[in-house]
Amino acid sequence: MTTRNAFFALIPALMAVPAAAQTQSEVSEFTLDNGMQVLVREDHRAPVVVSQVWYRVGSSYEGRGQTGISHLFEHMMFKGTEAVPEGRFSEIISREGGRENAFTGRDFTAYFEVLAADRLPIALELEADRMANLQITEDALSTEREVVLEERRLRSEDRPEGRFGERYAAVANVTNGYAHPIIGWADDVRGMQVDQLEGWYEQWYNPANATLVVAGDVDPEAVHALAREHFGSIPARAVPAVSDAERLDPPGERRLVYRDTQARVPQLRLGYNVPSFATAESENDPYALLMLANLLDGGEGARLPQSVVRDSDVAAAAGAGYNPMVRLDGEFTLYGVPGDGDVEAVEAALREQVQRLKDEPVQAEELERARSQLLADHLFELDSVFYQAMQLGMLETTGAGWQQLGEFEARIQSLTAEDVQAAAQRFLRAEQLTVGVMLPDDEEA
Amino acid sequence: MKRWIVMLGLILISGAGGAMEADIQQWHTESGTKVLFVERHELPIVDLRVVFDAGSARDGDHPGLARLTSELLLEGTEAQDAGEIARSFERYGARVSTNSGRDTGEFSLRGLSDPARLEPVIEELAAVMQGASFPADALERVRRQMLLGLQQAKSSAADQAERAFTRAIYGDHPYASPPSGTTASVEVLDRQAIVDFHTRHYTANNAVLTVVGDLTRARAEAIAEQLSQALPAGEALPPLPEVELPDGPQTVRVPFEAGQTHVMVGQPSVRRGDEAYYPLYMGNHMLGGSGLTSILAERMREDRGLSYSSSSRLSTGAQRGRFQMATQVRNEALGEALEVLRGSFAELRDEGPSEERMEASRRNITGSFPLQLDSNRDLLGYVSSIGFHDLPHDYLQQFMERIEAMDRQTVQAALQSQLDPEHMITVLVGPEAVINGVD
Numbered sequence: 001m002t003t004r005n006a007f008f009a010l011i012p013a014l015m016a017v018p019a020a021a022q023t024q025s026e027v028s029e030f031t032l033d034n035g036m037q038v039l040v041r042e043d044h045r046a047p048v049v050v051s052q053v054w055y056r057v058g059s060s061y062e063g064r065g066q067t068g069i070s071h072l073f074e075h076m077m078f079k080g081t082e083a084v085p086e087g088r089f090s091e092i093i094s095r096e097g098g099r100e101n102a103f104t105g106r107d108f109t110a111y112f113e114v115l116a117a118d119r120l121p122i123a124l125e126l127e128a129d130r131m132a133n134l135q136i137t138e139d140a141l142s143t144e145r146e147v148v149l150e151e152r153r154l155r156s157e158d159r160p161e162g163r164f165g166e167r168y169a170a171v172a173n174v175t176n177g178y179a180h181p182i183i184g185w186a187d188d189v190r191g192m193q194v195d196q197l198e199g200w201y202e203q204w205y206n207p208a209n210a211t212l213v214v215a216g217d218v219d220p221e222a223v224h225a226l227a228r229e230h231f232g233s234i235p236a237r238a239v240p241a242v243s244d245a246e247r248l249d250p251p252g253e254r255r256l257v258y259r260d261t262q263a264r265v266p267q268l269r270l271g272y273n274v275p276s277f278a279t280a281e282s283e284n285d286p287y288a289l290l291m292l293a294n295l296l297d298g299g300e301g302a303r304l305p306q307s308v309v310r311d312s313d314v315a316a317a318a319g320a321g322y323n324p325m326v327r328l329d330g331e332f333t334l335y336g337v338p339g340d341g342d343v344e345a346v347e348a349a350l351r352e353q354v355q356r357l358k359d360e361p362v363q364a365e366e367l368e369r370a371r372s373q374l375l376a377d378h379l380f381e382l383d384s385v386f387y388q389a390m391q392l393g394m395l396e397t398t399g400a401g402w403q404q405l406g407e408f409e410a411r412i413q414s415l416t417a418e419d420v421q422a423a424a425q426r427f428l429r430a431e432q433l434t435v436g437v438m439l440p441d442d443e444e445a
Numbered sequence: 446m447k448r449w450i451v452m453l454g455l456i457l458i459s460g461a462g463g464a465m466e467a468d469i470q471q472w473h474t475e476s477g478t479k480v481l482f483v484e485r486h487e488l489p490i491v492d493l494r495v496v497f498d499a500g501s502a503r504d505g506d507h508p509g510l511a512r513l514t515s516e517l518l519l520e521g522t523e524a525q526d527a528g529e530i531a532r533s534f535e536r537y538g539a540r541v542s543t544n545s546g547r548d549t550g551e552f553s554l555r556g557l558s559d560p561a562r563l564e565p566v567i568e569e570l571a572a573v574m575q576g577a578s579f580p581a582d583a584l585e586r587v588r589r590q591m592l593l594g595l596q597q598a599k600s601s602a603a604d605q606a607e608r609a610f611t612r613a614i615y616g617d618h619p620y621a622s623p624p625s626g627t628t629a630s631v632e633v634l635d636r637q638a639i640v641d642f643h644t645r646h647y648t649a650n651n652a653v654l655t656v657v658g659d660l661t662r663a664r665a666e667a668i669a670e671q672l673s674q675a676l677p678a679g680e681a682l683p684p685l686p687e688v689e690l691p692d693g694p695q696t697v698r699v700p701f702e703a704g705q706t707h708v709m710v711g712q713p714s715v716r717r718g719d720e721a722y723y724p725l726y727m728g729n730h731m732l733g734g735s736g737l738t739s740i741l742a743e744r745m746r747e748d749r750g751l752s753y754s755s756s757s758r759l760s761t762g763a764q765r766g767r768f769q770m771a772t773q774v775r776n777e778a779l780g781e782a783l784e785v786l787r788g789s790f791a792e793l794r795d796e797g798p799s800e801e802r803m804e805a806s807r808r809n810i811t812g813s814f815p816l817q818l819d820s821n822r823d824l825l826g827y828v829s830s831i832g833f834h835d836l837p838h839d840y841l842q843q844f845m846e847r848i849e850a851m852d853r854q855t856v857q858a859a860l861q862s863q864l865d866p867e868h869m870i871t872v873l874v875g876p877e878a879v880i881n882g883v884d
Contacts, residue, residue: 004693009771026623043487043512043822044487045487046815046818047815048714048815048816048819078737086747087659087743087747090736090737090738091805094735094736094738094805094808094809095809095810096804096809096810096812096815097809097810097812097813097814097816098812098813099736099816100737100815101736101737102788115816116812116814116815117836125531140752143747143748143749143750144750144752146750146751147746147750147752147753148753149775150705150750150751150752150753150774150775150856151753151754153703153704153705153773154705154753154754154773156706157704158602158703158705159600159601160600216819218786262595262600262601262702263598263600264597265593265596265597271728273787278709288788298529298535299531299532299535299540300519300531300535301528301530301531301534302528302535304526306528307530309586310527310528310583313586314591316586316593317587317590331791337593339586339589339590349627352676365536368536369532369535369536372535372536372537372538373535374537375538376537376538376556376557377537377538377540377542377863379488379489379490379538379557380490380540380555382488382821383488383490383820383821384820384822385819392755405758430641
C-alpha cells in the first residue's frame with residue numbers, strides 16, 4: 001500500500017475532475033407557436049427514450065380548501081379522453097413495452113413515458129390528447145378520491161415519520177404553500193369536486209405553461225417536428241400570474257416538539273430557510289450552500305458522520321442536505337438520530353457544527369475533497385437518462401432555467417473557502433431556523 | 446446511510462423499471478474469482494461490484510450476523526480508521542458501499558475512469574478487502590445503530606408485515622433469518638463470530654466480480670487480479686438446504702394501531718434456473734407485476750378505490766424465492782380487499798389467463814427489452830446477477846424467446862403446480878378488532 005503523505009493527499013487539488021461538459025451532450029431548445037417549450041438531450045447509449053411533460057403547477061400553488069388538488073388532478077389525468085378511454089393510456093404504453101407514470105411536487109406536476117426510442121410518437125400523441133381533451137367524471141373522481149386517501153394513510157397518517165414531517169413543514173413554512181403536504185389535507189381531498197378540478201385543468205394545463213423534455217436516442221430536429229405535429233394545434237391561452245408572498249424578514253427561530261405514541265426512536269431536524277437557484281440574490285449562493293451541505297455530509301468521511309456519529313457517539317445517524325431546485329426559498333437541513341435517546345446532545349452537536357462553518361475557514365484539503373465529490377457526483381448523474389430529463393424539467397419549472405446545468409462545474413470550481421464561510425454566516429442564522437423534535441410518547445405507549 | 450434517514454418527501458411519485466444484449470466478457474483470476482466485464486466508453490466512469498455468498502441465509506444461529514459483518518467492512522483496518530478509509534475514496538470522487546441481503550454480501554464501487562483517480566481507489570478497496578479489522582468501538586456503534594433500526598421498525602406496519610411473512614413462509618429454513626437480525630441476537634453478537642464469518646465467506650473462491658465501464662480488457666484484468674489477490678483463497682460453501690413448503694394455509698395476525706391494514710399473501714416460489722420460473726413470471730406479470738395494467742391494480746384500485754398500491758411479486762434465489770401479493774387497505778374495507786385479492790389469484794389459477802392478456806403481457810415484456818440496460822448501473826446489477834447465479838450470458842435473449850413462445854396452458858399449469866392455495870400464508874398487520882374480524 002502506498003504511504004499517504006501530505007503531498008499525496010493534495011493530488012486531487014491539482015487535477016480537475018474530467019469536465020462534465022465535454023461528455024455532456026448539448027441541450028436543444030425549441031418553443032412552439034403556442035408557447036410550449038421543448039428541450040431535447042441526446043444520449044445514444046441505448047435505443048431508449050424518456051419523454052416527460054412538465055407543468056408549472058404543484059402543491060405550492062394551492063390555497064386552503066384546495067390542498068392536494070395538483071396531486072389528485074395528476075391521478076385524474078389517467079382517467080381518459082373521448083379518444084383514449086380510462087385504462088387505455090397505460091394499456092397502450094404497456095403493449096408497446098414501455099412504462100409510464102407521473103409525479104407531483106411542490107412546484108410541478110410531471111408525466112412521463114420510457115420507451116424504445118422509435119416509439120416516441122406514441123407517447124407524444126397520448127400526452128397531447130390528454131393536455132387538450134381530458135374528461136373528468138363524477139364516477140372516476142369518487143373512486144380516485146378514495147385511492148388518494150389510501151395513499152395519504154400509507155405515506156403520512158399511519159407512520160410516525162409522516163405525521164412528524166407534515167407538522168414540521170407547517171411550522172417551517174409559515175408564509176407560503178410549502179406549508180401544506182403535497183398530497184393535501186385529508187378533508188380538502190375528501191371535499192374535492194369535479195368543477196374544482198375542471199378549473200385547475202383550465203387554469204394550468206396549457207401549452208404555454210408546459211415543458212416537454214425528451215432525453216435519449218433521438219434527433220433534436222425530429223423531436224421538434226414531432227412536438228409541433230402533436231402539440232402544435234393546441235390553442236395558446238394566458239397563464240395566470242402566481243403571486244407568492246415576497247420574501248419576508250427572517251421569521252425568527254421556531255420550535256416544534258412532537259410526541260408520538262407509536263414512535264420508538266427520537267428524531268431531530270434543523271431547517272434553515274435559505275435561497276434557491278430561483279430566489280438567490282447572488283448566483284454563487286446556492287453553490288456555496290451545496291458545498292456547505294457536502295462538507296457536512298458529502299460522504300462517510302465528512303464532518304457529521306465523523307464528528308457527530310463516530311468520534312463522539314452522540315448520534316447514531318446524522319446528515320445534511322440542500323436542494324436548490326425549488327421555486328421559492330429552499331431549506332438547508334440537518335438531521336440527527338440520538339444513539340442513546342439524548343436529543344438535546346444531538347441538537348447541541350449539530351449547532352456546534354454549524355457554528356464551526358461560520359467561525360473557521362475550511363481547510364484546502366477538505367474543500368478539494370468536497371469539490372471532487374460534487375463534480376464526480378454531477379458526472380455520475382449522467383448515467384441515468386431519466387434523471388437527466390428530470391433535472392432539466394425541474395430547473396425549468398422552478399424558474400432556475402435549464403441553462404443552470406451548464407454553470408454547475410464552473411461555479412463549483414470557482415468557490416473559495418471565504419465564499420463558503422461567508423455563506424454560512426449569512427444563511428445559517430438562528431432567525432432562519434426551525435427546530436423539529438419527534439419524541440416517543442412513553443406515557444401513553 | 447442508515448434506514449432511518451429523515452425522508453424529506455418532496456415528490457410524490459405514483460409508482461414507477463427495463464435490455465439489449467450486452468457483450469459480457471468472462472474469465473477467472475489466478476486465485477479463482479470469477480470476473481464478468483462489460484466495456485462501455487460513453488461516460489468516463491467505472492462501476493464495480495464484488496458479490497460473495499455471504500447473506501443472511503448464512504447467519505446460522507445468529508440472526509443479523511451477516512449484516513453486522515457487512516456493515517463493518519469499511520469501518521477500519523490496522524492502518525486506517527473508518528474516517529480515513531472513507532476519505533481515501535472521497536478525495537478521488539469515488540463512492541463505495543457495502544450491502545447484504547438473504548443470499549449475498551457485497552462491495553460496490555463507482556469511480557472515475559481516469560487512472561490517476563481510479564488506481565488509488567482500487568488500491569484502497571483492496572486494502573479494505575484484505576485488512577478489515579472489525580475494531581471493537583466500531584462494532585459497538587454499528588450494533589447500536591442496528592438495534593435502533595430494529596426499534597424503529599416496530600413503528601412501521603410494512604416492516605412488521607415483511608418480518609411476519611418471511612418467518613411464516615420459510616419456517617426453519619435459513620431464509621427465515623431476518624437480515625437485520627433480532628434485538629436478542631444483535632445484542633449478543635460477538636467480535637469472534639464476525640471475524641469467523643468474514644474469514645469463511647469473504648474469500649476469492651466465493652466471490653464474483655463484475656466491472657462495467659470505461660476500461661480496456663487489460664486494465665479490467667489488472668484490477669480483477671489486484672482485488673482477487675487481496676482475498677484469502679477459501680473454500681466453496683455447501684449449498685443451502687431446500688425450502689419446504691408451509692404445512693397448510695395459515696393466517697398470521699399482528700396487531701398494529703393504524704387507519705390501514707397491511708396485507709401480504711403468498712408462499713415460497715422457485716429457485717433461480719428452475720424451468721417453472723418463466724411461466725410463473727408471466728403469470729405474476731399479469732396478476733400484479735406490471736403496474737397500473739395488472740389485474741390487481743385494475744380491480745383493487747381502478748374499479749373499487751380500495752387501495753393506492755396492490756401488486757404481486759415473484760422473486761427467486763439460490764433456493765426458492767417467494768411469490769407474494771401485497772396491499773394496504775382502509776380497515777373497514779379489509780374483508781372486501783381480501784376477497785378481491787384471493788379471488789383474483791384463484792381465478793387466474795383456475796381458469797388460466799385470457800389470450801388477450803397473454804398477448805398484452807408478451808408485448809410488454811419483449812418490448813421493454815431495451816429498457817432494462819440503459820444505464821451502467823442497471824447493467825452492472827444485471828451482469829452481476831448472471832455471474833452469481835451461473836446463468837448463461839445470453840440469459841435475457843433466452844428469456845425473451847421463452848416468453849415469446851409461451852402459451853396460456855403453460856402459464857396455468859405452472860400456477861397450478863407451483864402455487865397451491867394449500868400452502869398459502871396470509872399476514873395481516875392492523876388493529877386487533879379489524880384483523881380478527883376476517884378469515
